[in-house]
Amino acid sequence: MVAVAWKPQGLPEEDWFRASLYGFLGGLLGAAPDEGTVRSLRAIPGDGTPIGSALRDIASAAALPVSTIQKEYDVLFIGLTGGQVVPFASYYLSGFLFEKPLAALRSDLVRLGIEAGERSADPEDHIAFLFEVMQGLILGAFGEPADLQSQKQFFDAHIGSWADRLFADLEAAPAAVFYRPVARAGSLLLSIEMDAFAMA
Amino acid sequence: MKQVRKTKASIGRRAFLGGVAIGAGAAGVAAVVSAAASEPAGAGKSAPPPTGYRETDHVLRFYESASF
Numbered sequence: 243m244v245a246v247a248w249k250p251q252g253l254p255e256e257d258w259f260r261a262s263l264y265g266f267l268g269g270l271l272g273a274a275p276d277e278g279t280v281r282s283l284r285a286i287p288g289d290g291t292p293i294g295s296a297l298r299d300i301a302s303a304a305a306l307p308v309s310t311i312q313k314e315y316d317v318l319f320i321g322l323t324g325g326q327v328v329p330f331a332s333y334y335l336s337g338f339l340f341e342k343p344l345a346a347l348r349s350d351l352v353r354l355g356i357e358a359g360e361r362s363a364d365p366e367d368h369i370a371f372l373f374e375v376m377q378g379l380i381l382g383a384f385g386e387p388a389d390l391q392s393q394k395q396f397f398d399a400h401i402g403s404w405a406d407r408l409f410a411d412l413e414a415a416p417a418a419v420f421y422r423p424v425a426r427a428g429s430l431l432l433s434i435e436m437d438a439f440a441m442a
Numbered sequence: 443m444k445q446v447r448k449t450k451a452s453i454g455r456r457a458f459l460g461g462v463a464i465g466a467g468a469a470g471v472a473a474v475v476s477a478a479a480s481e482p483a484g485a486g487k488s489a490p491p492p493t494g495y496r497e498t499d500h501v502l503r504f505y506e507s508a509s510f
Contacts, residue, residue, distance in 0.1 A: 258472065262472035293464060437463070438463065
């Protein structure tokens with residue numbers, strides 16, 4: 243992430259880690275990683291937690307040639323006539339792109355004071371965009387850090403209701419190799435967030 | 443009393459996140475994120491700060507190449 247890549251003062255460490263995971267996965271889901279990113283992926287240590295093990299698998303999968311990973315991204319998410327997965331909330335919730343779920347998201351983004359960049363010709367309900375909004379809410383990239391209740395509201399309304407199905411589809415997609423552990427990490431982050439929000 | 447319960451719950455949440463769910467391995471991805479951010483300036487860097495969605499390099503590249 244360009245704007246906020248350091249831990250803001252006073253932010254609890256676990257929230258910094260959550261934000262980092264959102265930003266990290268959002269980045270990988272938003273575009274094919276470049277060479278420098280793939281090199282740093284290989285050095286991710288992981289740990290004994292389930293998500294740490296998924297991160298370690300991402301590190302191993304990053305041993306693939308960069309061009310192979312980039313091609314995989316294109317086949318999965320872009321394709322000539324569409325990718326093998328469609329990473330938009332509206333598609334999962336309504337069956338079509340640009341439907342009501344996107345309208346609901348847009349009105350929440352306005353309420354939160356988050357504007358889509360001018361260069362974004364694509365709908366904002368892309369999983370990468372939504373993860374980066376979560377990252378920004380936690381870190382305070384759009385002003386003050388959002389309180390837990392607002393984070394939960396955004397998550398429940400725009401991510402929690404569908405993204406797990408996307409990650410299941412991504413993990414099972416024919417072309418997925420590098421993106422299989424990415425999907426697993428995404429799915430784990432969702433379930434951790436749901437459990438943690440329930441404790442708040 | 444309500445306040446006390448809430449505080450306890452919030453400690454539970456933090457303990458869950460910090461101790462069980464997200465371990466030190468996540469520090470590794472924070473480093474990747476930071477490294478990516480310290481790369482030579484992209485268009486986003488000179489943009490005026492706070493308020494408004496700020497695109498990452500990744501998202502920018504995605505928008506350039508996407509053909510949905």
